[in-house]
Amino acid sequence: xARRKKGILRKVLWGGLIAFGxxxxxGTGFFIHLDRQVTKQFEGRRWTLPAQVFAAxxxxxxxxxxxGPQLEEELGRLQYRQVDRLERPGTYRRQGSRYxxxxxxxxxxxxxxxxxxxTVTTSGGAITSLGDSRGNEVPIMRFEPMLIGSIFPTHGExxxxxxxxxxxxxxxxxxxxxxxxxxxxxxxxxxxxxxxAVWANIRAGGIAQGGSTLxxxxxxxxxxxxxxxLSRKLREAAMAIALELHFTKADLMNAxxxxxxLGQDGxxxxxxxxxxxxxxxxxxxxxxxxxxxxxxxxxVRGPSYYDPRRHPQRVRARRDLVLKVLAEQxxxxxxxxxxxxxRPLGVLKRSSGGYYPxxxxxxxxxxxxxxxxxxxxxxxxxxxxxxxxxxxDTAEKALEQExxxxxxxxxxxxxxxxxxxxNKAPLQAAVVVTAPQSGEVIALIGGRETGYNGFDRAxxxxxxxxxxxxxxxxxxxxxxxxxxxxxxxxxxxxxxKLKNGTVWKPQNFTREFYGPVPVARALAESxxxxxxxxxLDVGLPNVTKTLQRFGLQQKPLEVPxxxxxxxxxxxxxxxxxxxxxxxxxxxxxxxxVRSVISEDGKALKAFPLEVHEVADADAVYQLNRMxxxxxxxxxxxxxxSMLPPSLVVAGKSGTSSELRDSWFAGFSGSHVAVVWVxxxxxxxxxxxxxxxxxxxxxxxxxxxxxxxxxxxxxxSLAEVPIExxxxxxxxxxxxxxxxxxxxxPLGAEPPWKPGCGQDPSFVERxxxxxxxxxx
Amino acid sequence: xxxxxxxxxxxxGYHARMKxxxxxxxxxxxVSLAACQSxxxxxxxxxxxxxxxxxxxxxxxxxxxxxxxxVPEPVPPPPPPPxxxxxxSAASAALVKQGRAQSLKGEYxxxxxxxxxxxxxxxxxxxxxxxxxxxxxxxxxAPQAESMGRKAVALATGNTSVQAxxxxxxxxxxxxxxxxxxxxxxxxxxxxxxxx
Numbered sequence: 001x002a003r004r005k006k007g008i009l010r011k012v013l014w015g016g017l018i019a020f021g022x023x024x025x026x027g028t029g030f031f032i033h034l035d036r037q038v039t040k041q042f043e044g045r046r047w048t049l050p051a052q053v054f055a056a057x058x059x060x061x062x063x064x065x066x067x068g069p070q071l072e073e074e075l076g077r078l079q080y081r082q083v084d085r086l087e088r089p090g091t092y093r094r095q096g097s098r099y100x101x102x103x104x105x106x107x108x109x110x111x112x113x114x115x116x117x118x119t120v121t122t123s124g125g126a127i128t129s130l131g132d133s134r135g136n137e138v139p140i141m142r143f144e145p146m147l148i149g150s151i152f153p154t155h156g157e158x159x160x161x162x163x164x165x166x167x168x169x170x171x172x173x174x175x176x177x178x179x180x181x182x183x184x185x186x187x188x189x190x191x192x193x194x195x196x197a198v199w200a201n202i203r204a205g206g207i208a209q210g211g212s213t214l215x216x217x218x219x220x221x222x223x224x225x226x227x228x229x230l231s232r233k234l235r236e237a238a239m240a241i242a243l244e245l246h247f248t249k250a251d252l253m254n255a256x257x258x259x260x261x262l263g264q265d266g267x268x269x270x271x272x273x274x275x276x277x278x279x280x281x282x283x284x285x286x287x288x289x290x291x292x293x294x295x296x297x298x299x300v301r302g303p304s305y306y307d308p309r310r311h312p313q314r315v316r317a318r319r320d321l322v323l324k325v326l327a328e329q330x331x332x333x334x335x336x337x338x339x340x341x342x343r344p345l346g347v348l349k350r351s352s353g354g355y356y357p358x359x360x361x362x363x364x365x366x367x368x369x370x371x372x373x374x375x376x377x378x379x380x381x382x383x384x385x386x387x388x389x390x391x392x393d394t395a396e397k398a399l400e401q402e403x404x405x406x407x408x409x410x411x412x413x414x415x416x417x418x419x420x421x422x423n424k425a426p427l428q429a430a431v432v433v434t435a436p437q438s439g440e441v442i443a444l445i446g447g448r449e450t451g452y453n454g455f456d457r458a459x460x461x462x463x464x465x466x467x468x469x470x471x472x473x474x475x476x477x478x479x480x481x482x483x484x485x486x487x488x489x490x491x492x493x494x495x496x497k498l499k500n501g502t503v504w505k506p507q508n509f510t511r512e513f514y515g516p517v518p519v520a521r522a523l524a525e526s527x528x529x530x531x532x533x534x535x536l537d538v539g540l541p542n543v544t545k546t547l548q549r550f551g552l553q554q555k556p557l558e559v560p561x562x563x564x565x566x567x568x569x570x571x572x573x574x575x576x577x578x579x580x581x582x583x584x585x586x587x588x589x590x591x592x593v594r595s596v597i598s599e600d601g602k603a604l605k606a607f608p609l610e611v612h613e614v615a616d617a618d619a620v621y622q623l624n625r626m627x628x629x630x631x632x633x634x635x636x637x638x639x640x641s642m643l644p645p646s647l648v649v650a651g652k653s654g655t656s657s658e659l660r661d662s663w664f665a666g667f668s669g670s671h672v673a674v675v676w677v678x679x680x681x682x683x684x685x686x687x688x689x690x691x692x693x694x695x696x697x698x699x700x701x702x703x704x705x706x707x708x709x710x711x712x713x714x715x716s717l718a719e720v721p722i723e724x725x726x727x728x729x730x731x732x733x734x735x736x737x738x739x740x741x742x743x744x745p746l747g748a749e750p751p752w753k754p755g756c757g758q759d760p761s762f763v764e765r766x767x768x769x770x771x772x773x774x775x
Numbered sequence: 776x777x778x779x780x781x782x783x784x785x786x787x788g789y790h791a792r793m794k795x796x797x798x799x800x801x802x803x804x805x806v807s808l809a810a811c812q813s814x815x816x817x818x819x820x821x822x823x824x825x826x827x828x829x830x831x832x833x834x835x836x837x838x839x840x841x842x843x844x845x846v847p848e849p850v851p852p853p854p855p856p857p858x859x860x861x862x863x864s865a866a867s868a869a870l871v872k873q874g875r876a877q878s879l880k881g882e883y884x885x886x887x888x889x890x891x892x893x894x895x896x897x898x899x900x901x902x903x904x905x906x907x908x909x910x911x912x913x914x915x916x917a918p919q920a921e922s923m924g925r926k927a928v929a930l931a932t933g934n935t936s937v938q939a940x941x942x943x944x945x946x947x948x949x950x951x952x953x954x955x956x957x958x959x960x961x962x963x964x965x966x967x968x969x970x971x
Contacts (some may be wrong), residue, residue, distance in 0.1 A: 059892065061866030110888040139869035140892075437898030438891065586926050595888065606884050609891050609907075611922045617929050670898065710899065712859070712932035 034235065035242040038223065042243060047161055047258060047272075049380030049599065050152040053363055054145035055387040056442070056594075057108060060120065060127055061140040065705060067125040068097055075101065077389060078146060079283040089115040090287045097122045104284070106144035109384035109595035110603070113142070146389055147278060149360045151367075153377035156267045160274035161380075164254045168286055170331070171273060172253050174297045177329040178322055180214040184249060188215045188240035215240040218256045262296065263303045270303075280308060280347045290332065291340035294322045295347070308347045316345060358430075358446030359387050361456045362572070362592045370605060371596075380599035385592050386440035388433075391671075391704060395431045395443045398699035399675075403427050403448060406677065406692055413686050425680065429696065430457035432575035432674040433704075436667060438609055439579060439588030444572075455680070458571045463661045463676060466565035466654030466689065467526045467635075468574055469547070471581065471623055473535045473563050474523050476546045478619040480538055485520040485626050485742035486720075486727040486750035491530035496560045504560060506532045509655070509688070518727030520626050520742050524634030526653065528564055535563030549614040551576040551587050565654060574665050574674045581624065582650075582667035584711055585615030618714050618745065624650050625719075625743040627666070628709065633724060633740060635690045636666065639698035648708040649701065653689030660684055662692030669707040673700055717743045720750070728753035859933030861902050867893040871906050883914035901931035901941060908944050912951060921948035939969035 058074055060066065066074070072082075075092055080101065083091045089104040098121050105115040117133035118141055130138040152158040176183045182190045194211040212220070219239045243252065261269060262276035270279045276296055277285040288296070298318040299306045308315045320341045327337035363385055367376060375381065407426050414422035426448065433443035446456035455461075477483040491514040496504045506528045508514070513529055514521075522530035535543055540558040547556065547567075556567040572590070580587040588611050596605040627650035630636040635653040643649065651666020662677040662685055675693040678685055685692060713719065722728060722742055723735045727750055730739050734756040744750070863871060870893040877886035890907040897903050908923030924944035931937035946961035 059866070059896065061864070061896070063864055063866070110885055140866040140896075435895065435898070438895055440895075584929055586922070586929075594891075603884065606888065608884075608887050608919075609894065610919060611926050613922055613925050712930065714929070714932055 031238055031242070034238050035245070038219075038239045038242045039246050041223065042247065042255075047159060048153060048157065048378035049161060050150040050158050051367075051376045051379070051381035051383050052147055052160070053149045053151065053360060053383045053385060055148045055385060055389050056440075057106070057142040057145040059140060059142050060130065062127055062129050064127045065125060066122070066127050068094075068099070068122045071099060071120060071122060071127070074143065074390070078143060079281065079287075086117065088287065090283060103141075104144055106142070107382065107597070107601070108142060108145065109382075109597060109606075112601070145384060148356050148385070148387060148389070150268075151360070151364055151376045151383075152268055153373070156269045157271050158268045158275060159258060159271040160278065161258050161272065162254075162274040162285060164250065166284075166286060167254070167257055167273070168288070168293070170290065170293050171257065171285070171297070173331045174293060174322070174326055175214060175253075175256070175300070177326055177331050178297055179217070179300065180212075181329070183214050183253075186213060186215075186244075188242075188244035189213060189237045212236075213240060214256050215243055215252055218252060218259055219243065221259050221261060222255070260300060261303055262299055263307070282348050289340070289343075290336060291319065291323070291343040292346060294326065294340060295319045295345060298322045308345055309349075312345055312347075319345070356387060356392065356444075357454075358444040358456050358458050359385070359392070359441075359592065361446065362441065362444055362459060365459070366591070366593050366607075367596070381604070382597040382599075384594045384597070386435070386438075386442055386594055387444075387592070388442035391433050392443040392445075394703040395433055395445055395673075395700050398703055399429055399431055399445060399448070399696055402696040402699055403429060403677070406687065406695070410686055424683070427677055427685065428457060428680050429678075429693075430461060430571040430676045431696070431700065432458055432571045432672075433700070434575050434579045434590060434672045435670060436579040436582035436588070436672045437670075439583075439590050439611075440594075441572075441575070441590050441592045442671075444592075457676065460570065461676065461678075462568040462570055463663075463678065464565055464656040465567050465569045465574060466656045466661060466663055467531075468569075468578075468652055468654035468663050468665050468689075469543075469563065469565040469567055470523060470526065470531050471627060471652055472546045472550065472577070473531055473538070473543050474519065474626065475581075475615065475619055475623045476538045476542045477519070477534050478622050479546075479616050481745070483519055483534075484744040484748050484750070485518065485622055486722050486729075486744060487519050488516045488727050489519055489522060489530050489534055491515060491517050491522060491527045491533075494529050494533055496532065496536070498559070506561075506564060518722065518724065520629055520722070520727070520740065521724050523626050523652075524629045524724070526630075526635050532560060532563050536560060546615070547577060549587065550580040551589070565656065571674050571676045574663070574676075575672060578665045578667060578674060579672045580614060581620065581627075582672045583611075584624075585613065585617050585620035587612045587614040618716055621711065621714055621717060622743045622745075624709070624711065625741070627651060629724075629740050629742070631666070635688075636664070636694060638690050638694055639666075639701070642695075642698040642702045644702070646708065647701075647706070648710070650709060651694075651697070653694055655688040655690075658684050659686055659688060662687040663689045664693035664697040666697060666701075667709070668701060668704075669709045669711075671701070671704055671706045673697055673704075675700070713743060716746055718746050718749060719743050722750055723753055723756075726753060728756070730756045858935065861900055861931065861934055861937055863893075863900065863902050864897060867897050867900065867903055870896075871903070874906065874910060878910050878913055883910060886910050887914070899930055901927040901934075901937050904930060905937075905941055905944060908941075908948070912944070912948055915951075917948045917951040921945055921952070924948055936969045939965040942968060 072094070079090065081091050083093055086093050086100055086102045089102045092099055092101040098119065101118045101120065103116050103118050106113050118138065119131040120127060121129045130141055132138050150158050180190065180193070182193060190213050193213065216236050219236050223239060258272040258274065261271055262273065263270035263279055265279065270276055273285050273296055276299070277283065277288055280296070281288060281292055295308060295315065298315060298321075299308065301318070305311070306315045306318055323337040323341050326332045327334045363383060364376070367383070403426070410427065411422045414420075428448055429445070430447065431443065431445040432441065434441050444458050446458040447454055491508070493513060494506060496506070498504055508528050509526070514527060517527065517530060522534070540560070540562060543563060544556055544558055552569070552573060556562050559566065576590050579590060588609065591607050593607050595603060595607065598604050628648060631639060631649050631651055636651045639649070647668065649666055649668045651664060654663030654665070655661065660678055660682055663675070665672070665674040667673070675696045677687065677692045677696065719741050721730050721732060721739045723730050723738045724740045725738050729750045729752045735753065870889050874886040874889040874893070877889060887907065887910055890903065890910055893903045894907060904923050904927040908920045908927060911923060912920035924941050927941035927944065928938055931941055942961050942965035946958045946965060949958035949961055
């Protein structure tokens, strides 16, 4: 029995020994394997760096129309702080109308600029002078470009990588004090800390000292998934020890600062303190004050549970705890902690990036032509765009305000008609704003929820353009030199036999025909029958060619109805062809990207401004003058009440059949704006271009600080007043109510209206006499 | 669809001749009819639309000389038409200077980026477009130089010497493209705009 017992014991002992030996061998092997894996991955580590996308920098110079309050608004957009004494970059001081600004160092598409002091003097709503710190005059200076987003990969990780010298020393000190007090001495794991964590978890309410060291947290984030199993914990501990064997504490701390997950923005995961600082505060990490750094350290523990935007109370409590711990640990003074605890959270309402989805979409599509996805999401490119944040804000506000109003009108109309409330989806819209001479898209809205990354209507909604096509029909006519603005055309019933044998009879919107009308009136009042006749006379292929010359990429179907806008286009395409009109017949391909710079500052690609003369400048001038009449007398006159009285603008409304699409496209001297309003399911809106989109357009233009049209009239043209009803020339003051000014080629002035002319003026008679003499 | 009046009825070259005569006539009429000047007001020049004040581009004054100004008895030569003035703003001037320096060093993309900043500040100033076009020509992008020259011609309406410079740029660009015949025509237009 005893013998047997002894034998069993021996067997167990041997078995245990063998098992231990195997376990040791496997464990060692496993550790060596992990060690290799960790070292290899970590040594060759290069965070994938999503391309960063920047807005256009604000250029400031003497003479710029920018008031003191507007200047402060711009500084606020870049998170400059007003202070009594200038300390560090990112602050400014105001004395009356004089500003001292400590500009941050900045990288632009074409150069870098060190941090420096700039003084700005304003007066009467404009900047009057700029100077440097020594009082020398500065002709022009740029603010740094605002980061508007990044092009992150599908797994959604986005970050801004910081070098150790970009990290304020307070941050590592605070991380150690709160997360891992033994960081400087332990070998990757801290058994005491684990015990303490267990104890702290038992004691409710205490600030839980994490069981994991910073190294373990780094391993978890860098190498592992987040499932909570024992084997994962063991792997994590082993890998942490391996990392510590090969890398310095400073290396590991810097990796931690750049790696750790700190928040979520839709699909985009915010990693690292560099991006988190921008995401929550809109400024560089180096500029954060104590309370802000403490907030970020508080978030580390659980970016979703401690989301400063969703749970401000909870975050505040934890931030103040962090401050208390920092004071206890001697990282900061007690008074500092108390003062910092009094500060508000200071988190931006919305992140400074990722809220220009339509614009970023356009940028991405532009770059996809030249870059692979990985280049954009991993290579740390810097992309400089022409987005004007001020114009974008103006457009967003104008759109929301008017659409809310239009929704109410529509709801009331539906209720009246059906007796039931309208509970379908609200109106949708898209807006494109460009600077026509440089061909830059400065604002883009792809849908009503401008912050939502959904269907981009500005680029992808293809809708019939309606009467927006008419200017190109009229331009084609003017270019034949057989027509002027005063030429009489017939607005009458017209029967067009189509290729398929059917007969088409275009109607006017009012269901009336107006008979003989001058060209200028037919366009101003958007008469359909007259336009179809004109289009057929000049030839549909010629109208098509005009549209294509002005930048329409597709070839529209050449059917008679195209003269009334049976051409499906996106708002961006309309922006393109109207920009070419606004710049006098010079086509400039629209662009959003100015340049692309590599991570190390090399210029990789520029998208320089291109111009192509595509139309007869005289004809374009005559047409644009008629488009000004649309605003004075025609379908655009509803904008007048919203615009400054002296502002000269030109434009055209567009409405598709059964009021499904409400369009307006128009331009001032410095801006082209296109607005589309309609429903995604293509149902009737009840709005024409004039009653819908025009209202958004007018409010937008009124808010833009735009300039009057002031294109010089070509020498070969003359401006003559005519009667809009008859097309006859009138003397100033005669037929005042119906008199409008048109531009016509010299020598092609229309005949005088009897009894309303310069009648029989000496000069005119002398002119005729002389004219006969020369012949 | 018949036009009530036909602009093509005038013979080629007629417009230009008429324009010269118009100026002559107005000058003569201004003197001889000083008393009834209010009758015809400003029928030829002056658009009714208000225009924005732009730095350095004062509005052209009407081409009618002041009544008290003595006019030599035989009407020709006519007084030169008033010239619209184009000047670079201080900001554009600084950028043009920087762009030229970059061009001289052969840094054309940088020079172009700099000058495009000036275009954004003064998009209607032909001097900026001239400068940008010149830089494209130096960078051997003659097609863009030509287009920008043409753009400058259009914007320089009202200033014959700037227009002449723009035509010269167009000519240079055409010559660089090997289109000598078209270049000659552009130079002729330059000479016509501003005889030297």
